[in-house]
Structures are given as C-alpha cells and as structure tokens.
Amino acid sequence: MAQTMASEPVKNMALAKAINESLRTALDADPKVLVMGEDVGKLGGVFRVTDGLQKDFGESRVIDTPLAESGIVGTAIGLALRGYRPVVEIQFDGFVFPAYDQIVTQLAKMHARSLGKVKMPVVVRIPYGGGIGAVEHHSESPEALFAHVAGLKVVSPSNPSDAYWMMQQAIQSDDPVIFFEPKRRYWDKGEVNREAIPGPLHKAQVVREGTDLTLAAYGPMVKLCKEVADVAAEEGRSLEILDLRSVSPLDFDSIQTSVEKTRRLVVVHEAPVFFGSGAEIAARITERCFYHLEAPVLRVGGYHAPYPPARLEEEYLPGLDRVLDAVDRALAY
Amino acid sequence: MAQTMASEPVKNMALAKAINESLRTALDADPKVLVMGEDVGKLGGVFRVTDGLQKDFGESRVIDTPLAESGIVGTAIGLALRGYRPVVEIQFDGFVFPAYDQIVTQLAKMHARSLGKVKMPVVVRIPYGGGIGAVEHHSESPEALFAHVAGLKVVSPSNPSDAYWMMQQAIQSDDPVIFFEPKRRYWDKGEVNREAIPGPLHKAQVVREGTDLTLAAYGPMVKLCKEVADVAAEEGRSLEILDLRSVSPLDFDSIQTSVEKTRRLVVVHEAPVFFGSGAEIAARITERCFYHLEAPVLRVGGYHAPYPPARLEEEYLPGLDRVLDAVDRALAY
Amino acid sequence: MTVESTAPRKPRRSAGTTGAKSTAGKRPTAKKAPSTKPELVQLLTPEGERIESAENAAYDKYVADITPDELRGLYRDMVLTRRFDAEATSLQRQGELGLWASLLGQEAAQIGSGRALRDDDYVFPTYREHGVAWCRGVDPTNLLGMFRGVNNGGWDPNSNNFHLYTIVIGSQTLHATGYAMGVAKDGADSAVIAYFGDGASSQGDVAESFTFSAVYNAPVVFFCQNNQWAISEPTERQTRVPLYQRAQGYGFPGVRVDGNDVLACLAVTKWALERARSGEGPTLVEAYTYRMGAHTTSDDPSRYRHDDERAAWEAKDPILRLRRFLEAANHADEGFFAELEAESEALGRRVREAVRAMPDPDHFAMFEHAYADGHALVDEERAQFAAYQASFAEAEGGN
Amino acid sequence: MTVESTAPRKPRRSAGTTGAKSTAGKRPTAKKAPSTKPELVQLLTPEGERIESAENAAYDKYVADITPDELRGLYRDMVLTRRFDAEATSLQRQGELGLWASLLGQEAAQIGSGRALRDDDYVFPTYREHGVAWCRGVDPTNLLGMFRGVNNGGWDPNSNNFHLYTIVIGSQTLHATGYAMGVAKDGADSAVIAYFGDGASSQGDVAESFTFSAVYNAPVVFFCQNNQWAISEPTERQTRVPLYQRAQGYGFPGVRVDGNDVLACLAVTKWALERARSGEGPTLVEAYTYRMGAHTTSDDPSRYRHDDERAAWEAKDPILRLRRFLEAANHADEGFFAELEAESEALGRRVREAVRAMPDPDHFAMFEHAYADGHALVDEERAQFAAYQASFAEAEGGN
C-alpha cells in the first residue's frame, strides 16, 4: 500500500524529510504503529513532517485529533494498552504542557506501576527550540522538565541521519520516548543511509575530535558547536565535539572519556541554564572527573527569563560569540 | 470578624498550624487575600492547614473548588487580574500536574508578557515529599520542575517559624510563589514569634555552624541534616548546615560563603538526583568555588525511578546513613 | 453565613442536584436545565418491589429474563464484596494497611455494572472499584497491595481485562477512550467501561474523553458513580445540573440510574454496552448512589456532613433491597443466606491471612520496571545501592 | 479511502455539524442530539433584509431601537477592521511582520460582540480578536508588536479592559471565569467575555471554565467563533453536535448566532451580557462564521479545503450584508461610503508607518519584568550580559 523510500539506500535529505521517511518506514513495517496529532493528516503537520502519510496509510493510522493535548497523550496511552504503538505529535514545544500530567503521572509510570506487566511504546514528537522568529510558546526547550521524570526517555537528533534512525529506535522502544526535533534544523540536509547499522539510541557520538576542550551539545546546538570549533581552530584551539543525542539517559561514560582527555568541558543548550541539562552534566562529570578537570564545567544556554520576543532571541540564545567566550573562559583556567 | 492568634507574640506550634495562622493573619489584614482549593472549606484541607478559616472568613474568601487543578490555578490567575491575591492549595504534590500548563505558560509569564503591566500575586501551596507511608502520587518532590521555569519563585520552609513568615512574605510577593510544604513535618512543633522581623524570603540561613563540610538542604531534609550533624559531631566532625529555604532563586552567595570556609559540600533533597536542585547547586558552586573545593559537590536524593510503594520509601529517600555515607565520601577526598 | 453544603440534603428518587448558590449575595440561584425522561431508571424500589413501567422498557428488557440463580449471584457478589470491604477497613485499623477506600453503599452500582460486562470487555477503574474487580475475577487480596504499600497495584491488567487502579482522578477516562479506539480499529465488538466519580467529572481530562470518544465514535461506556461526595465537597461544587445531562452536549446519551438498585444498574449498563458494541459510540451512565462511609480511612466525614443524611440512605441499602426482593419472590431460602454467611466469613479470614502474610517487597524492586528496555542511570544507581547495602552487611559481618 | 473532511461542505444556515465518521468501517454514524430553537439566530439575511420573527424576539429587542448612526458605526467598525487586517497581511508579506492571523470574514462576530460591551466589561481574547480590540479602543498598531516580534503583546490590559492575546488555546477561558468570579465578589455589575475558537472547544480548560462558571454562577459570556476550521481540521474533528449545545450539559444556555450578521451578534451578546449582569450566570454564544483566509500567513489552506467552500461563504459577507441593509433603508449615502474609504486609506497608511517605525526592543528588555519583585539570578545574568556586551564595545573601541 505504502510507497516507501526510493530503492537506493543512501540519500541526501532534509531533517524533516528524514523523520517523514522514518515514520513511513515504521507505518509500513508494523500495522500497530499509528501517527496522531493536530493537523498531521491532510496538512501533513505545520512543518510537513507527516506529509503524505495519511494519504498513503489512511485516516485510521494517521489520525487528526481534537485540539486537546492531554487527550492526545491520554488516548495514546489507551491505544498502547491495546497493543498499538502511537507516535504522537505535539505541534510546538510550548503546547506540550496541557499533556504534561498524562505524560508524567501516567505514561512515565505505567510500566513500573504494573510491575512490568504493561509496556508503553509511545513516542511523543515535539518540534522544539528557537531561532525561527516565531511568536510566544513556539521556541521553547523544555527537555529538562522531562529528563527529571523517571520512566521517560528523552532524545534529540541533530542531523538527518540520526533523525531517521533515532526515530526508528524510538518507535521500537517499549518505553515512552520524548523525541525533541530541532525545528530550526528541519530544513538542513544531510545523508541518510537506510542500511547503515546505527549506534544505540542513547549513546553520544564524537562528531569532531579535539584535544583542548570538549563541547557537549544535542539537537540544534550541535551545528553551532561545529561553527565554534571551526573558528577556534583558526585561533589554534582544538575542540572536541560530543553530540549527546540523548538527554535521558545521558551518556556520562562518553563525556567522561572525552573530558579525561581534554580536561575541559563546556555544555551548550538553548534551554535556560538554571536547572538545565548542563547542571546535571556539570555535577556528575565534576564528580567523575574531579582530578582531571582543569576548569569548572561551564554552561551556555538561555537566561532565566521567559523566552523573549523574536527580535531578541538572538541575544537570548547561545550564539557563536557566547560559546567562544565560554571556551575562552574555560581555557583561561 | 476573624479571630487571630492569641495576644502573646511567641508561641509554640506545629508547622501546619503555623501556616494556618499565617493564612489567618493574611485573610484578616487584606480583604483581597483568598484561599482556594479542594476541601479547604469545611474540612479544612486533608491536613487541616486551612482549618477554621472558612468558618471565620466565609465561603467567598475561603473557597471549595470543583475538582480540577487547571481550573483552580486558571481562575486564580483571573482573580489576580481582578486585583485579588489568591492562595491556592493543591491537595498533594502528585496532583499539581493537571495545573502545570496554567502555571508554566500563564502564571509564570503573565508579568513579563504584559511588560510589567500586570502582576501575579498568586501563591500555590503544595504539601510535598514522602515519609508518611502514603499511596502513589502522594509523596513526590517536584520542585525542580518549577525552579527551571522563569517567572516562578519556589520556596520551602523547614520549621514552623519559617512556615509562618515565609507564607506572609509569599502572599505579599507580587510574583507567583510555589510554596512547597514539607508534609512530613506538618506535625513538628517549634517556636513562632509573630513580632520578630524575618529575613528576606529568598535568603538561606545557617542553622548550624561548622568547619569541615557544608550540608545544604531545604524543607523536610533540614531536620535530617541536623541529625546527621549530631552523629557526625560524635565522630569528631564539624558540619555546617544551610537551610536554603528558597529553591528559586537559590542563595548562591550564602552557599559560596559557607563552602569557602568548609571546602566541602553535600546537597540533600528528596527529589530524584538526576536534574534535581543538587545539580544546579553543584554546577554553580563548583564554578564559583573551583579553587576552594577539596572534593566534588556530592548529592543525596531520590533515585531515578518512580516513587516506590510506601514499604520501600525508606530505602528510596535519603536517610541518616546515606547522608553520612556521602559526608564520609566527601571528607575522604 | 449559612453553608448550603451541610444542610441535611434529602435525596429524592428522581433528584436533580440543586443549583449552586452564588458567592455574591445579590446573584440569584441559577435555573435548572430541563432534564430528559426517565429522570432516574429504577427497577427495584428500596422496599424490593419490582417496577415495570413503560418508561423503563428500553432498559428493562435487558433483565427481563434474569434467572433466580443469576439474581442470587448478584446478591452473593454484593454480600461478599461488602464483607471484603469491611475486612479491609478493619485491617487498616489494625495497621495492616496504610489506607483503605471503602465502597460501602456502592455495591449495587459496581456489581450491577460489573456483571453486565463480557470477558473481552475492558475496565478502567478508579481506586474504589473493589466490586467491579470482584466481578472481573481479580483476587481481592491483590487489591490490598497498594493500600498496604507493597506495590502500586500489582495485578496484570491483561489477565482479567481490568486496568490498574488510577488515583489521579479522571485520567483513566482518556485511557479507556484510547483503548476503545483501538478496539474499533481492530474491528472487535468488545466494549470498554471507564469508572469515575462525581468529583472527577470536573476534570478537563473527562471532558476531553467525551470529545474524543464522540468524535471517533469509540465503544466506551462512561460510568460515573455519583456518590454525592468528593471527599468533603457535595456534588453541587461540581455541577448545577444532574451529571448525566453533560453527555448530551457532546452528542451522546446520558442516563441516570438508581445506583443502589443492582438490577437497574445491570440493565442500563448492558444497554450502554450494547450501544458500544453495535457501533453507536459512547454513553454516559450516572449511577446515583451514596458513599456510606468515609472517603478513606484517613477521612472524618463528621466534619462536613450530618448523620441524618446517611440514615436516609441506609433505607435504600442495595443489599437489603435485593434481599427483600429475593425473599418476597421466594428466590432464596434460609439455606442460601446461611451458606453465604459462612462463605463471607471464610473470605474475610482468607483476606486477613493473605494480607498478614504479604511480604515486604525486595529493596531492589524500586529499580525494577522503571524502564522496560533499561536505562543507564538506573543501572548505575542500582549498582551503587547494592554496594551501599553490601557495606552494611560487611559492617555487620565485621562486628 | 474517501476522506470526509475534504468533501466540499455546504454550510447551511441552520446547520448542525454532521456526525463524525467512525474510523472503523463497520460502525455507523452517530445520531444527532436534539437541538433547541431557534437553531440559528439571524436578524439580517445575507441579502441584507431584516428578519423579524417571533422566534428571535428575545434577542431582537436588544437592537430594536438601534439608530442609523449606530448602524453606520457598526459598518464603519467592520470596514476599518478589515482594512487594518488587510494591511497587516500585506505588512507580513513585506517582511515587516513575522506572522499575521487574519480575521477576514469574522468582522461581524467581533464587531457585533465587541460593541455589545460596556467600558467596565472585561475581554479575554485569543490571538485573532483584532475587531474586538478595535471596539475596546486599543490602538491597532499595538496589536502588531507581537506579530512583529518586538513584544508579546505590550498593551496594558487594564487601560481598555482588554486582556493580552492568548496563544495557548483555551487557557483564557479560565482567566475570564476567575476574573468574573472577582467581579461577582466585588458586587459589581460588569460582565466578562471570553473568546475562543471551535478548535479550542476541545481543550479541557474550556470545559473546566464551564464547570467553574456554572458552579460559581460567574458573570461571563463564552463567545465561540466557530469559523469552521482549526488550522486544517474541520469542526467535525472537535464535535459531532453543534457546539452551542455543549452549554446545556453544564447547566447554562447556549445559543448559535449567525456570526456573519453583525446585528444578530450584537443582539445575542447583549442578551448574554445582561444575563451575566443580572446574576443569571454564564452563557455560551456560538457565532457560526467562516475563516475566509488562511489560518495565519504561514498556512496554506489549499492543502486541506476547496475553494468553492470559500466562495459559498463570500455570498454571506458580513460587510456586504450590512451595506445592503443600510442602502436599502437609506441609512447611508455616497458621502458616507466615500468618507469611510478615505478613512480606511488613512488608517492603512498610519498602520504601515507605525510598524515601520517600530523600534527593536532594547537588548536588556528580556531581563525586565521576568519578575515584579526581582530575582537574584536574573540580576546576576543581567550583569553578566552587560559585561559581555561591554566587552564587544571595548573590543570595537580598541580597534
């Protein structure tokens, strides 16, 4: 029934398209996979991530829902109890909160509460982050609010290949996965190899080797870190870049390995620094690498203020200069 | 109309009673103060914190609400816009999540969104934490999920005097305050001086001086830290205890001052360690005191698993031995 | 100030709830919305007389040919459920349970609806559906685990198509709706039933479940036990018109049934389940009943309601009512009642012994099942915990 | 598979939405719930003829003595609002705004309801209530700030009793209810109006606001503009019966009004506001209208709806309708229309110039107003930011 990706295994495509292909593959492979959300049907979602899926898989597999996020996640839980594997779309980061109760008190806990009898293979897709000049509630990075909650897994790809494969793995997972999609990278292209065996979902990847300092990031900030490393290289500094990919669990082993080599760590994310991922990473890596660190782990992220109007977001978000500044400060120790 | 506390300014009372007295004082002093929530009226709340208030101030000031937490906070926002100062009760920690959207996207942001035109003097009272042998959803410590959100203030008293005064200050605040009440300490008694001028709401307090290591905690864990310090003292170790009182903002200055003296810090809270308050404290204090710290900041808290059934909570929660173990480890560096 | 909610409320058989009083003195009481017919489905009077009215015909047919054996079965279910419930209450008093939420007074609503179900139907309960659990064949001792604090409801939901108890009120109505959407997708003709209380009816989740089930025409029955109280709050704090009327505005029928009449509950639930099975979508059933006891063993109802209210409801006791009917119709003899009494005692004993023998969970249990596929941090923390535990063993060994 | 939602839907004047089709083939379409009378309040036909029926009498009286001057005023409001809206759309195309949510087609619903309000009433809008804002006297250029990205809606809500635009759908209905509870507490006879869309009607918050307002008998009018679409989803995705009927189940009246008939919207809203003022509590008004344009300038409706649907609604244009009436009744002459045309042009120019002159916010603005009473971390971060900014100035100075 469904038309899947063209036969050649390696293709260049945008991140949004890679997720689309991944959903298509999953819908095709397993009749229990469902796609649900607001406008995911004929419109294909406001970012077109589900473009064409309803046409090919029908209204009973790709489901436009009433405009109620708690209802979307709550019914997805019920569908999972019935043996389905729903992939749920939340239209924008700022609209996940009406579903927060169902996610935190039900989705996250159901497996434990049932002493393992019940599984919750639900993926919650959330386009997140800023940088697209949007209005309020459309640019937030709430990943820490999910990572703190036991029972959830939280991931975020930075490139099309990971987007494709991590979505495959998330859908195959019997645990609920909060899948944060870096919306400002939706249109960035990259190679996707549908036959490459991917690494595990929760393993970080060294995307650039270096010796002087480690930059750790995930989702939209990985690309920024590459730009930072380029500039730093011109100044004679060798930065290693870790794409964390997973926020819960965090791959502390990989971070530790890198930091034991570079002895300096800067963590970058769009979310506010206060109680953000950087805090957890700094705390644990400091404990693990206490005698290795030449400088405190520094964090670059959003400020402790509501996400500002679009014309200020460039100041609010970590940018090249602010990350370079943190790198300088770390190297100055 | 209302009968306030007996004339003598200093009285010994339980923490729950201190909050009751504080609410009574506020209702008496300002006709705009309201108390709202499930069962807060005739029942006086399931913990009797609002006992007698409806009787004395009437049904239009002390309001039993429909059973809908989003509705409670959402209407409180509307009442605040009309000039009222609602003090809202969430019956238990685990039931705040249906209101999370209103708290995060509305209550927290309204002041900023209006460029300061609108104020949000709303207090959200949440009895929190474990140790009382309760069923699921009745023992959680979700403070990190609020501290990460800009626009909110988050506090938690550890003793009756602070409970009385911090509630006074929270109600007077023009910002929304999430007021976490340590439910397992509700029945602990202590002196409340209604005439003592209190310190600022967001300032930590040294509740015990020491030289070898700093224990930082808030709410229910302060008492535990005192017990730890007693035992440690017998072993010849001098622990300083900081009662943080405020989780957002955190009083880093006070922690820094203490750590520069003791050079070691252990943070204790009931909430899961992963992405908890201890992470933020460890990250920032390590940055501020990099050359002072003899050991990494250690954290003692809940595990990354759903809060367990009551018969396991003693193992799950930080207890005397686990904190002592962390102290030993920190001192061993 | 007169406080309306404590004025002894005389429940009427076909009662609508009265309009809520405004908090502003000057605003008059709201008018009642018109209600549909019959206002209350009742097939047995409190005196145990069978009502056969034309108004009830649509429901009556579902129990028209019920056998004496089945009637005795319903009676037995109610008696044993009450016995079990009483045992649990006393086990709580003895410190064997941390808490108990009694269903006293709601036996007819639960057994009537529970016995209407087929095996392949699926149930989403609150925390009080001990009678429904009984009908599903869940061993009652299993229900006590969460109240004792050894688990959060450790039965396998799929063994008896009976989901775990849900404490966060209203949440399960969405799970039921989603499950029912799945049933429809599968082309099965099973139905799903979601229990919730009068208090829970105010939760946004319940409204959303009405919307989803209506829009997708999901085969689900919403079974609201209106036991007049949500802890200390009377139903007037949740609505100013009878709750069953809410369904209409979402495009599906709502019916109020006498929740203390097991026959009526059986009939109305069967009717609603048949609607679901035959593709007519959701139905709301409001079982008008009464919480005879405290909200839970932690509650003290004397703070907020008068004893005479309870007394009025005692006259409508669901068990007594069926007994009168059985006796008048000569459907049960002394021997039946005596045997049942003995069975009750045995059940009580069995429950008591089972609870006392219930072991505390292993310490490592808290790490189990946090995730189905594992989580690196949980592994790390489990290992740390193990080492920490071992250090005590060593320390003790060393002494 | 036939996809119901794209079949060109012929809206009927007294239209109920049709039953949603089940996702499982075997389940038939649900039946419609009975509706109340009149099914649609209309005082002006699309051709501009005044309807004076007995059915409408209860509402008609609120506009029975409307003056030609007032009628021209309504016309002027609609024309200027549409002009402003068109200007904003083109400013978005020119890159001056990041986004625009057009009200095209909804002028009558907004101006009719907006002009029913008294100064002391309070409005809680969504993000599309530009016409209501106009009635409240909010300078239209103020509305553009959030769409330009210079603020999140920087007007003072209390200057015009017009709350900030709320983007998270449904949230504001609870704020309106709380505000109305406060009005009642104050003993004031003001009323509150909450706007929301057909899509938003599915949110739990809206249901909770119905519950709270009913239970506290709060003086609030829920004004739902059913413009047939929630982005790409037709109203059938939200409900299978007309939305106005939802109110009944919560114990207060719901009325459907022709949302393209400014006179009917004015009358029905006045009626509902009077109910609120006189202590009769909440009312739900469903204004049956149509979103003529895209959801926002980011949207592409050609992906999900047919042009002929739009064409059918063009025949019911709210402005044209009133113009026909004015002309037939000789209430307005050429001069009036010409003058208004000039006024429109001037407004467009003023808006254009104001937007282009709108300065970017100061960088430090993001730290301002995060808290009313300050927050130590914000102070610290502001200081760090200042130092960081200064370092560039120095670096530049040093060059």
Ligand SMILES: Cc1ncc(C[n+]2csc(CCOP(=O)(O)OP(=O)(O)O)c2C)c(N)n1
């Ligand atoms: C979301 C949420 N809020 C509050 C509570 C605390 N609580 C437990 S039961 C209850 C009353 C529920 O009343 P009702 O729905 O009528 O059911 P009943 O207990 O009468 O069976 C409350 C407020 C909860 N469990 N969940």
Ligand SMILES: Cc1ncc(C[n+]2csc(CCOP(=O)(O)OP(=O)(O)O)c2C)c(N)n1
């Ligand atoms: C809670 C939430 N979920 C999703 C969105 C994204 N969104 C913005 S407008 C909209 C459609 C709203 O439709 P409707 O309520 O009918 O209002 P209309 O836009 O037609 O005026 C959606 C889904 C949102 N703003 N808030």
Ligand SMILES: [Mg+2]
């Ligand atoms: Mg109840």
Ligand SMILES: [Mg+2]
């Ligand atoms: Mg709409």
